[in-house]
Amino acid sequence: MTAMIELDRLHKTFTLHNQGGVVIDVLSDVSLTVAPGECVALTGASGAGKSTLMRMIYGNYRAQSGAILIGGVDLVQAEPREIIRLRREVLGYVSQFLRVVPRVPTLDVVAEPLRAVGVGSDEARTRAKELLAQLNIPERLWSLSPTTFSGGEQQRVNIARGFAHPYPAMLLDEPTASLDAANREVVLSLIEDAKARGAAIIGIFHDEAARARVCDREIDVSRFTPARAA
Numbered sequence: 001m002t003a004m005i006e007l008d009r010l011h012k013t014f015t016l017h018n019q020g021g022v023v024i025d026v027l028s029d030v031s032l033t034v035a036p037g038e039c040v041a042l043t044g045a046s047g048a049g050k051s052t053l054m055r056m057i058y059g060n061y062r063a064q065s066g067a068i069l070i071g072g073v074d075l076v077q078a079e080p081r082e083i084i085r086l087r088r089e090v091l092g093y094v095s096q097f098l099r100v101v102p103r104v105p106t107l108d109v110v111a112e113p114l115r116a117v118g119v120g121s122d123e124a125r126t127r128a129k130e131l132l133a134q135l136n137i138p139e140r141l142w143s144l145s146p147t148t149f150s151g152g153e154q155q156r157v158n159i160a161r162g163f164a165h166p167y168p169a170m171l172l173d174e175p176t177a178s179l180d181a182a183n184r185e186v187v188l189s190l191i192e193d194a195k196a197r198g199a200a201i202i203g204i205f206h207d208e209a210a211r212a213r214v215c216d217r218e219i220d221v222s223r224f225t226p227a228r229a230a
């Protein structure tokens with residue numbers, strides 16, 4: 001099957017302009033493919049480069065060389081406009097933290113990614129309600145902005161939002177961290193559903209049991225870490 005996500009000989013350095021222009025070699029020669037329906041876990045010690053790699057795949061960090069193909073579009077070469085389109089239609093990102101927009105009701109926060117791809121208001125809200133109910137957000141909170149919600153409630157709203165649109169490619173950054181057992185189970189089944197409909201997923205999971213259950217392969221990112229001078 002053709003890959004949905006394909007990383008080809010990526011190289012990433014950071015230049016510390018405020019520290020004498022020191023160049024840190026973080027990742028080199030990263031090649032990796034993820035097929036539709038497959039979930040790959042990034043592992044490796046703290047500082048190995050897992051978050052850096054995720055941020056590169058989402059287009060937040062620019063690679064020095066190599067290619068990041070998402071559904072055939074190379075993010076390394078793409079114009080900002082193209083990256084925005086890709087994030088809206090193709091590439092989802094779910095972190096543990098919600099970026100709260102003040103005054104927008106929770107229901108609309110969750111429905112928004114669907115509205116953005118042209119889904120009608122009623123259908124988008126129906127899907128949002130379904131996800132909020134699944135993630136045990138009490139109905140009395142749906143019309144309120146999540147600004148004042150607890151950390152756990154915000155995390156679950158963020159997950160609902162992240163899974164509203166069926167992205168063909170998804171990046172998951174610790175999606176089960178600090179959830180209770182029941183909600184963790186809901187998130188794992190959302191991931192399984194996404195795989196079943198053909199999503200290609202890359203994730204960071206410190207939760208080993210979660211990783212073992214939903215991931216098909218593990219990639220230890222330290223294999224891409226250039227030997228660093230002491």
Ligand SMILES: Nc1ncnc2c1ncn2[C@@H]1O[C@H](COP(=O)(O)OP(=O)(O)OP(=O)(O)O)[C@@H](O)[C@H]1O
Pocket residue numbers: 014024026044045046047048049050051052053
């Ligand atoms: N913006 C940045 N500027 C300079 N160096 C950075 C930057 N971001 C990350 N690094 C360096 O890149 C290396 C990899 O960091 P990264 O956060 O990707 O690791 P990680 O594997 O996600 O670690 P953890 O499991 O602790 O989150 C570290 O040595 C870090 O200091």
